[in-house]
Amino acid sequence: MPLADRLADRALELIDVPSESRTEDALAAQVLETLRPVGGRDGGDTCVLAGTTERGERPLVLLAGHLDTVPAQDNRPGRRDGDAVLGLGAADMKGAVAVMVELALSGLGERANVDVGYVFFGREELPVVHSALSPLLEREPGLRSADAVIVMEPTANAIHAGCLGNINATWTFPGTSGHSARPWLADNAIHRAAAGIAALAEVPYEPREFDGLRFVQVVSVTRIEGGIAGNVIPDRAVAQVNFRYAPGTSAEEAEALLRSWCEPYGSLEIESNAPSAPVATSNDLVQRLIAVGDLDVAPKQAWTPVAEFAVAGVDAVNFGPGDPRYAHTRDEQVAVDALVRSYETLERFACG
Numbered sequence: 001m002p003l004a005d006r007l008a009d010r011a012l013e014l015i016d017v018p019s020e021s022r023t024e025d026a027l028a029a030q031v032l033e034t035l036r037p038v039g040g041r042d043g044g045d046t047c048v049l050a051g052t053t054e055r056g057e058r059p060l061v062l063l064a065g066h067l068d069t070v071p072a073q074d075n076r077p078g079r080r081d082g083d084a085v086l087g088l089g090a091a092d093m094k095g096a097v098a099v100m101v102e103l104a105l106s107g108l109g110e111r112a113n114v115d116v117g118y119v120f121f122g123r124e125e126l127p128v129v130h131s132a133l134s135p136l137l138e139r140e141p142g143l144r145s146a147d148a149v150i151v152m153e154p155t156a157n158a159i160h161a162g163c164l165g166n167i168n169a170t171w172t173f174p175g176t177s178g179h180s181a182r183p184w185l186a187d188n189a190i191h192r193a194a195a196g197i198a199a200l201a202e203v204p205y206e207p208r209e210f211d212g213l214r215f216v217q218v219v220s221v222t223r224i225e226g227g228i229a230g231n232v233i234p235d236r237a238v239a240q241v242n243f244r245y246a247p248g249t250s251a252e253e254a255e256a257l258l259r260s261w262c263e264p265y266g267s268l269e270i271e272s273n274a275p276s277a278p279v280a281t282s283n284d285l286v287q288r289l290i291a292v293g294d295l296d297v298a299p300k301q302a303w304t305p306v307a308e309f310a311v312a313g314v315d316a317v318n319f320g321p322g323d324p325r326y327a328h329t330r331d332e333q334v335a336v337d338a339l340v341r342s343y344e345t346l347e348r349f350a351c352g
Helices: 003-015 025-038 090-105 133-139 141-145 189-201 251-262 284-293 306-311 336-351
Strands: 041-044 047-051 060-066 079-081 084-086 115-121 148-151 159-161 165-174 206-210 213-226 236-245 267-274 297-299 316-318 333-335
Touching: 003 025, 003 079, 003 084, 003 090, 003 336, 025 041, 025 047, 025 090, 025 115, 041 115, 041 133, 060 090, 084 090, 084 336, 090 115, 090 333, 090 336, 115 133, 133 141, 133 306, 148 284, 148 306, 159 284, 165 189, 165 251, 189 213, 189 236, 189 251, 213 297, 236 251, 251 267, 284 336, 306 316, 333 336
Parallel strands: 060 115, 060 148, 148 316, 159 297
Antiparallel strands: 041 047, 047 115, 079 084, 084 333, 159 316, 165 236, 165 267, 206 213, 213 236
């Protein structure tokens, strides 16, 4: 069967197994069964490992991909429509997982002049405190000996280096309830929230240069709720805040900055704080990948698991076939020729 058809069929097979975050078990079991003949093994907690997972005499490169998706939007089962595969997770990132599986089945490690390992994990689409990857890196110290990791997030077959940090927080505005006919006897929490949110909206987008790449630091209110009735002044309003901070800013510095903006107006509870990741394009193996594929290099204007590998002391970059514009959309899709290009680029890279 031609490579394009093999990759498309594998992507469809993966799409059709439901794996929304926290329901990845069935897909993990299927990937494990598929890879068991080539040394696939259970990594525990929705994780599957294959290939070489500890450095030996040759450089070790890991290909990493998550098995989970966001919730379905009437976009499963998948389908092939001409030059594209459509369905939940096609871009983010079951198309990439299909590339990983087919590379592992091809015996790439036997032809390569580097050792290649494969890391599949769950719960990436949840806040980082729930990720299955960081505990896996603790359980499997050999993974931390890798010379480089290619996290196959959707990048449209470019290198997306580094990543933004990501804080999710709850912002609570206090007030005093009362009758809406006599608001001067109350303290309107929604009005307090409006003042705080208006001030936060004035925080400008801030470009930050890091290792020659331009990231943009941004803060947004993503949800708000408050009030119990049309004739009651509310005594509480709550907003959800999301802060994406640039590489070079520590998790502690980012949290302090967000508090300085929010806490004059209400209390702030940090729900999760996923650190940013440095740009790793100076890594020799990453340079080799860029050269082999003649790849564009851009900053990753989002958070990805490259940050979890960075915390573990391993250089990692993002490279995958999915197009970011289709990630998490109802019409999620991946081009078949993008799957082929990703596969062939990684094959040439490994075989050098």
